[in-house]
Amino acid sequence: MSDQTAPRPRRQLPEVKFRVLIAGRANAGKTTILQRVCDTTESPETYRMVDGERTKIQLISTSDRGEHDITDELEFSNHNRYVFHDSCGLENGSTKELDTLQEFVRKHAEQTRLVEQLHVIWYCIPMDDHRPGLNVDPLHTLQIDNNVPVIAVFTKLDAFRRNICMDLEDDEQAGDDLDRLTNQRCEEIFQRECLDKIGDTTPFVLLEGMNNPAAHCDELIRTTAEALNSGTVTLMLLAVQTKNLKLSVQRAVQKSLEVFDVELPVLMKGGFMKKIKESVTKALARAPSKSLKVEDVVKQCLQAFPWLWASAVSLTQDLVHCTAVDCDAPCA
Numbered sequence: 001m002s003d004q005t006a007p008r009p010r011r012q013l014p015e016v017k018f019r020v021l022i023a024g025r026a027n028a029g030k031t032t033i034l035q036r037v038c039d040t041t042e043s044p045e046t047y048r049m050v051d052g053e054r055t056k057i058q059l060i061s062t063s064d065r066g067e068h069d070i071t072d073e074l075e076f077s078n079h080n081r082y083v084f085h086d087s088c089g090l091e092n093g094s095t096k097e098l099d100t101l102q103e104f105v106r107k108h109a110e111q112t113r114l115v116e117q118l119h120v121i122w123y124c125i126p127m128d129d130h131r132p133g134l135n136v137d138p139l140h141t142l143q144i145d146n147n148v149p150v151i152a153v154f155t156k157l158d159a160f161r162r163n164i165c166m167d168l169e170d171d172e173q174a175g176d177d178l179d180r181l182t183n184q185r186c187e188e189i190f191q192r193e194c195l196d197k198i199g200d201t202t203p204f205v206l207l208e209g210m211n212n213p214a215a216h217c218d219e220l221i222r223t224t225a226e227a228l229n230s231g232t233v234t235l236m237l238l239a240v241q242t243k244n245l246k247l248s249v250q251r252a253v254q255k256s257l258e259v260f261d262v263e264l265p266v267l268m269k270g271g272f273m274k275k276i277k278e279s280v281t282k283a284l285a286r287a288p289s290k291s292l293k294v295e296d297v298v299k300q301c302l303q304a305f306p307w308l309w310a311s312a313v314s315l316t317q318d319l320v321h322c323t324a325v326d327c328d329a330p331c332a
Contacts, residue, residue, distance in 0.1 A: 016081055016115075017081060017082075017083050017115050018081060018082055018083070018119055018237050019083045019084075019085070019108070019115075019116075019117065019118050019119050020082060020083070020084050020085070020118075020119065020120055020121075020122060021070075021084075021085045021087070021101075021104070021105070021118055021120075021121045021122070022034065022084060022085070022086055022087065022121075022122045022124065023087035023090055023101060023121060023122070023123050023124065023138075023142065024087065024090055024123055024124030024125065024126070024135070024153075024155075025090055025124075025126065025135060026088075027126070028124040028125070028126040028135075028155055028156075029124060029126060029155040029156060029207075029210055030086060030087075030124050031043075031044070031086075032210045032211065033122070033124065033153065033155070033207065033210060033217060033220070034074070034076070034082075034084055035076075036210055036215050036216060036217045037079075037082070037217045037220065037221065038076040038078060038079035038082060039078070039079070039216070040076050040078050040079065041213050042076065042077065042078070044074040044075060044076050044084065045074070045075050045076070045077060046058075046059055046072050046073070046074055047072065047073040047074075047075065048069065048071070048072050048073075049071070054073075057072075068086065068088040069088075070085055070086070070087060070088065070100060070101065070104050071085070071104070072085070072086070073085065074086060085104070085118075087101055090138055098138055098141060101138075101141075101142060102141060102142070102144060104118075105118060105121070105142060105144050105145065105148060106144060106145075108148075109144065109145040109147065109148055117147075117148075118148050119148065119228070119237070120148065120149055120150075120151065120224050120227070120228065121142055121148060121149070121150045121151065122151050122153050122220070122224075123138075123139045123142060123150055123151065123152055123153060124153045124155050125139070125152060125153065125154050125155065125194065126155050126156045127154055127155065127156050127157050127159065127160035127190075127194075128156040128159035128160055128163065130163070131193065132154075132160065132189075132193050132194060133192070133193030133194060133197055136152075136193070136194060136197040136198055137197075139152060139198060139202070140199075143202075146229065147229050149203065149224075149227035149228060149229070150202065151202075151203050151204065151205065151220070151223055151224060151227060152194075152198050152202050152203070152204035152205075153204070153205055153207060153220060154190075154194065154204060154205070154206050154207065155207050155210065157206055157207070157208045158208055158209065160186065160190075161182060161186055164182050164185050164186050164189070165178065165182045167185075168181055168182060168185065203223050203226070203227045204223075205219045205220045205223050206219075207219075207220065221237070224237060225237055
């Protein structure tokens with residue numbers, strides 16, 4: 001077979017790695033969150049650079065956190081496109097651990113290779129303390145680089161509500177209004193101790209029921225995708241989330257509507273399809289002469305499904321090859 005008729009090698013999707021630093025005090029539910037993100041109940045595998053080689057290591061179960069290292073890379077066998085780093089316990093007033101975290105963020109922010117850069121920080125704030133606001137303070141010290149967004153992740157909300165309910169019961173003043181007063185008190189404390197402290201510009205998510213192995217962290221992934229500054233990094237997140245079709249569909253709708261100058265956040269408040277139709281109609285009425293090509297909309301849609309690109313290119317190459325050589329063999 002000549003070089004002209006030889007089939008081209010299949011184009012494969014690059015090995016994408018999305019790097020996450022998960023930080024917060026010990027017992028903040030960090031490992032559980034990573035398990036839910038990766039849809040597994042198994043413990044992550046730990047990799048460390050040993051003599052210049054990336055080596056899988058076995059950490060000894062101990063209360064001495066010095067055995068852990070923030071530079072260790074954590075991966076799950078069923079979802080190894082995520083690379084996680086664990087702060088291994090960020091306690092209040094621990095200057096040394098905070099300095100280590102900041103140096104880690106700076107170092108990865110300076111990396112020139114995208115795969116080595118830190119892409120997002122998930123800062124976990126457990127709500128099972130009587131003063132959860134104390135766990136918020138270190139968050140702002142991690143907002144070092146604008147290209148590395150920090151997401152405030154509020155965990156253990158079930159325990160938070162249970163503690164408030166028990167306090168009201170002890171006061172013996174709630175009576176039949178216990179549920180209403182509990183909700184009211186929870187909202188007041190959460191606003192004062194948490195939202196007021198993280199500020200208006202810090203994205204956040206509330207995670208409940210994470211102890212359920214069937215739970216998911218779709219809201220965390222969606223918030224992360226919206227917080228990323230770089231379109232390339234957003235596509236990297238979509239590439240590692242191949243099983244999260246909902247996220248890709250939302251992204252496809254968002255990018256497609258940009259062609260019509262329609263903002264998705266307005267549409268997501270309710271009446272999704274109806275508002276899409278109304279908004280697009282108004283956009284076309286404002287600029288009836290605007291040249292809108294089907295290819296533009298399709299292109300924007302496909303951007304949200306990066307794992308399809310390689311398959312589409314490979315299929316096209318196979319068809320071209322078979323046509324060129326009059327091939328009767330079935331294409332792979």
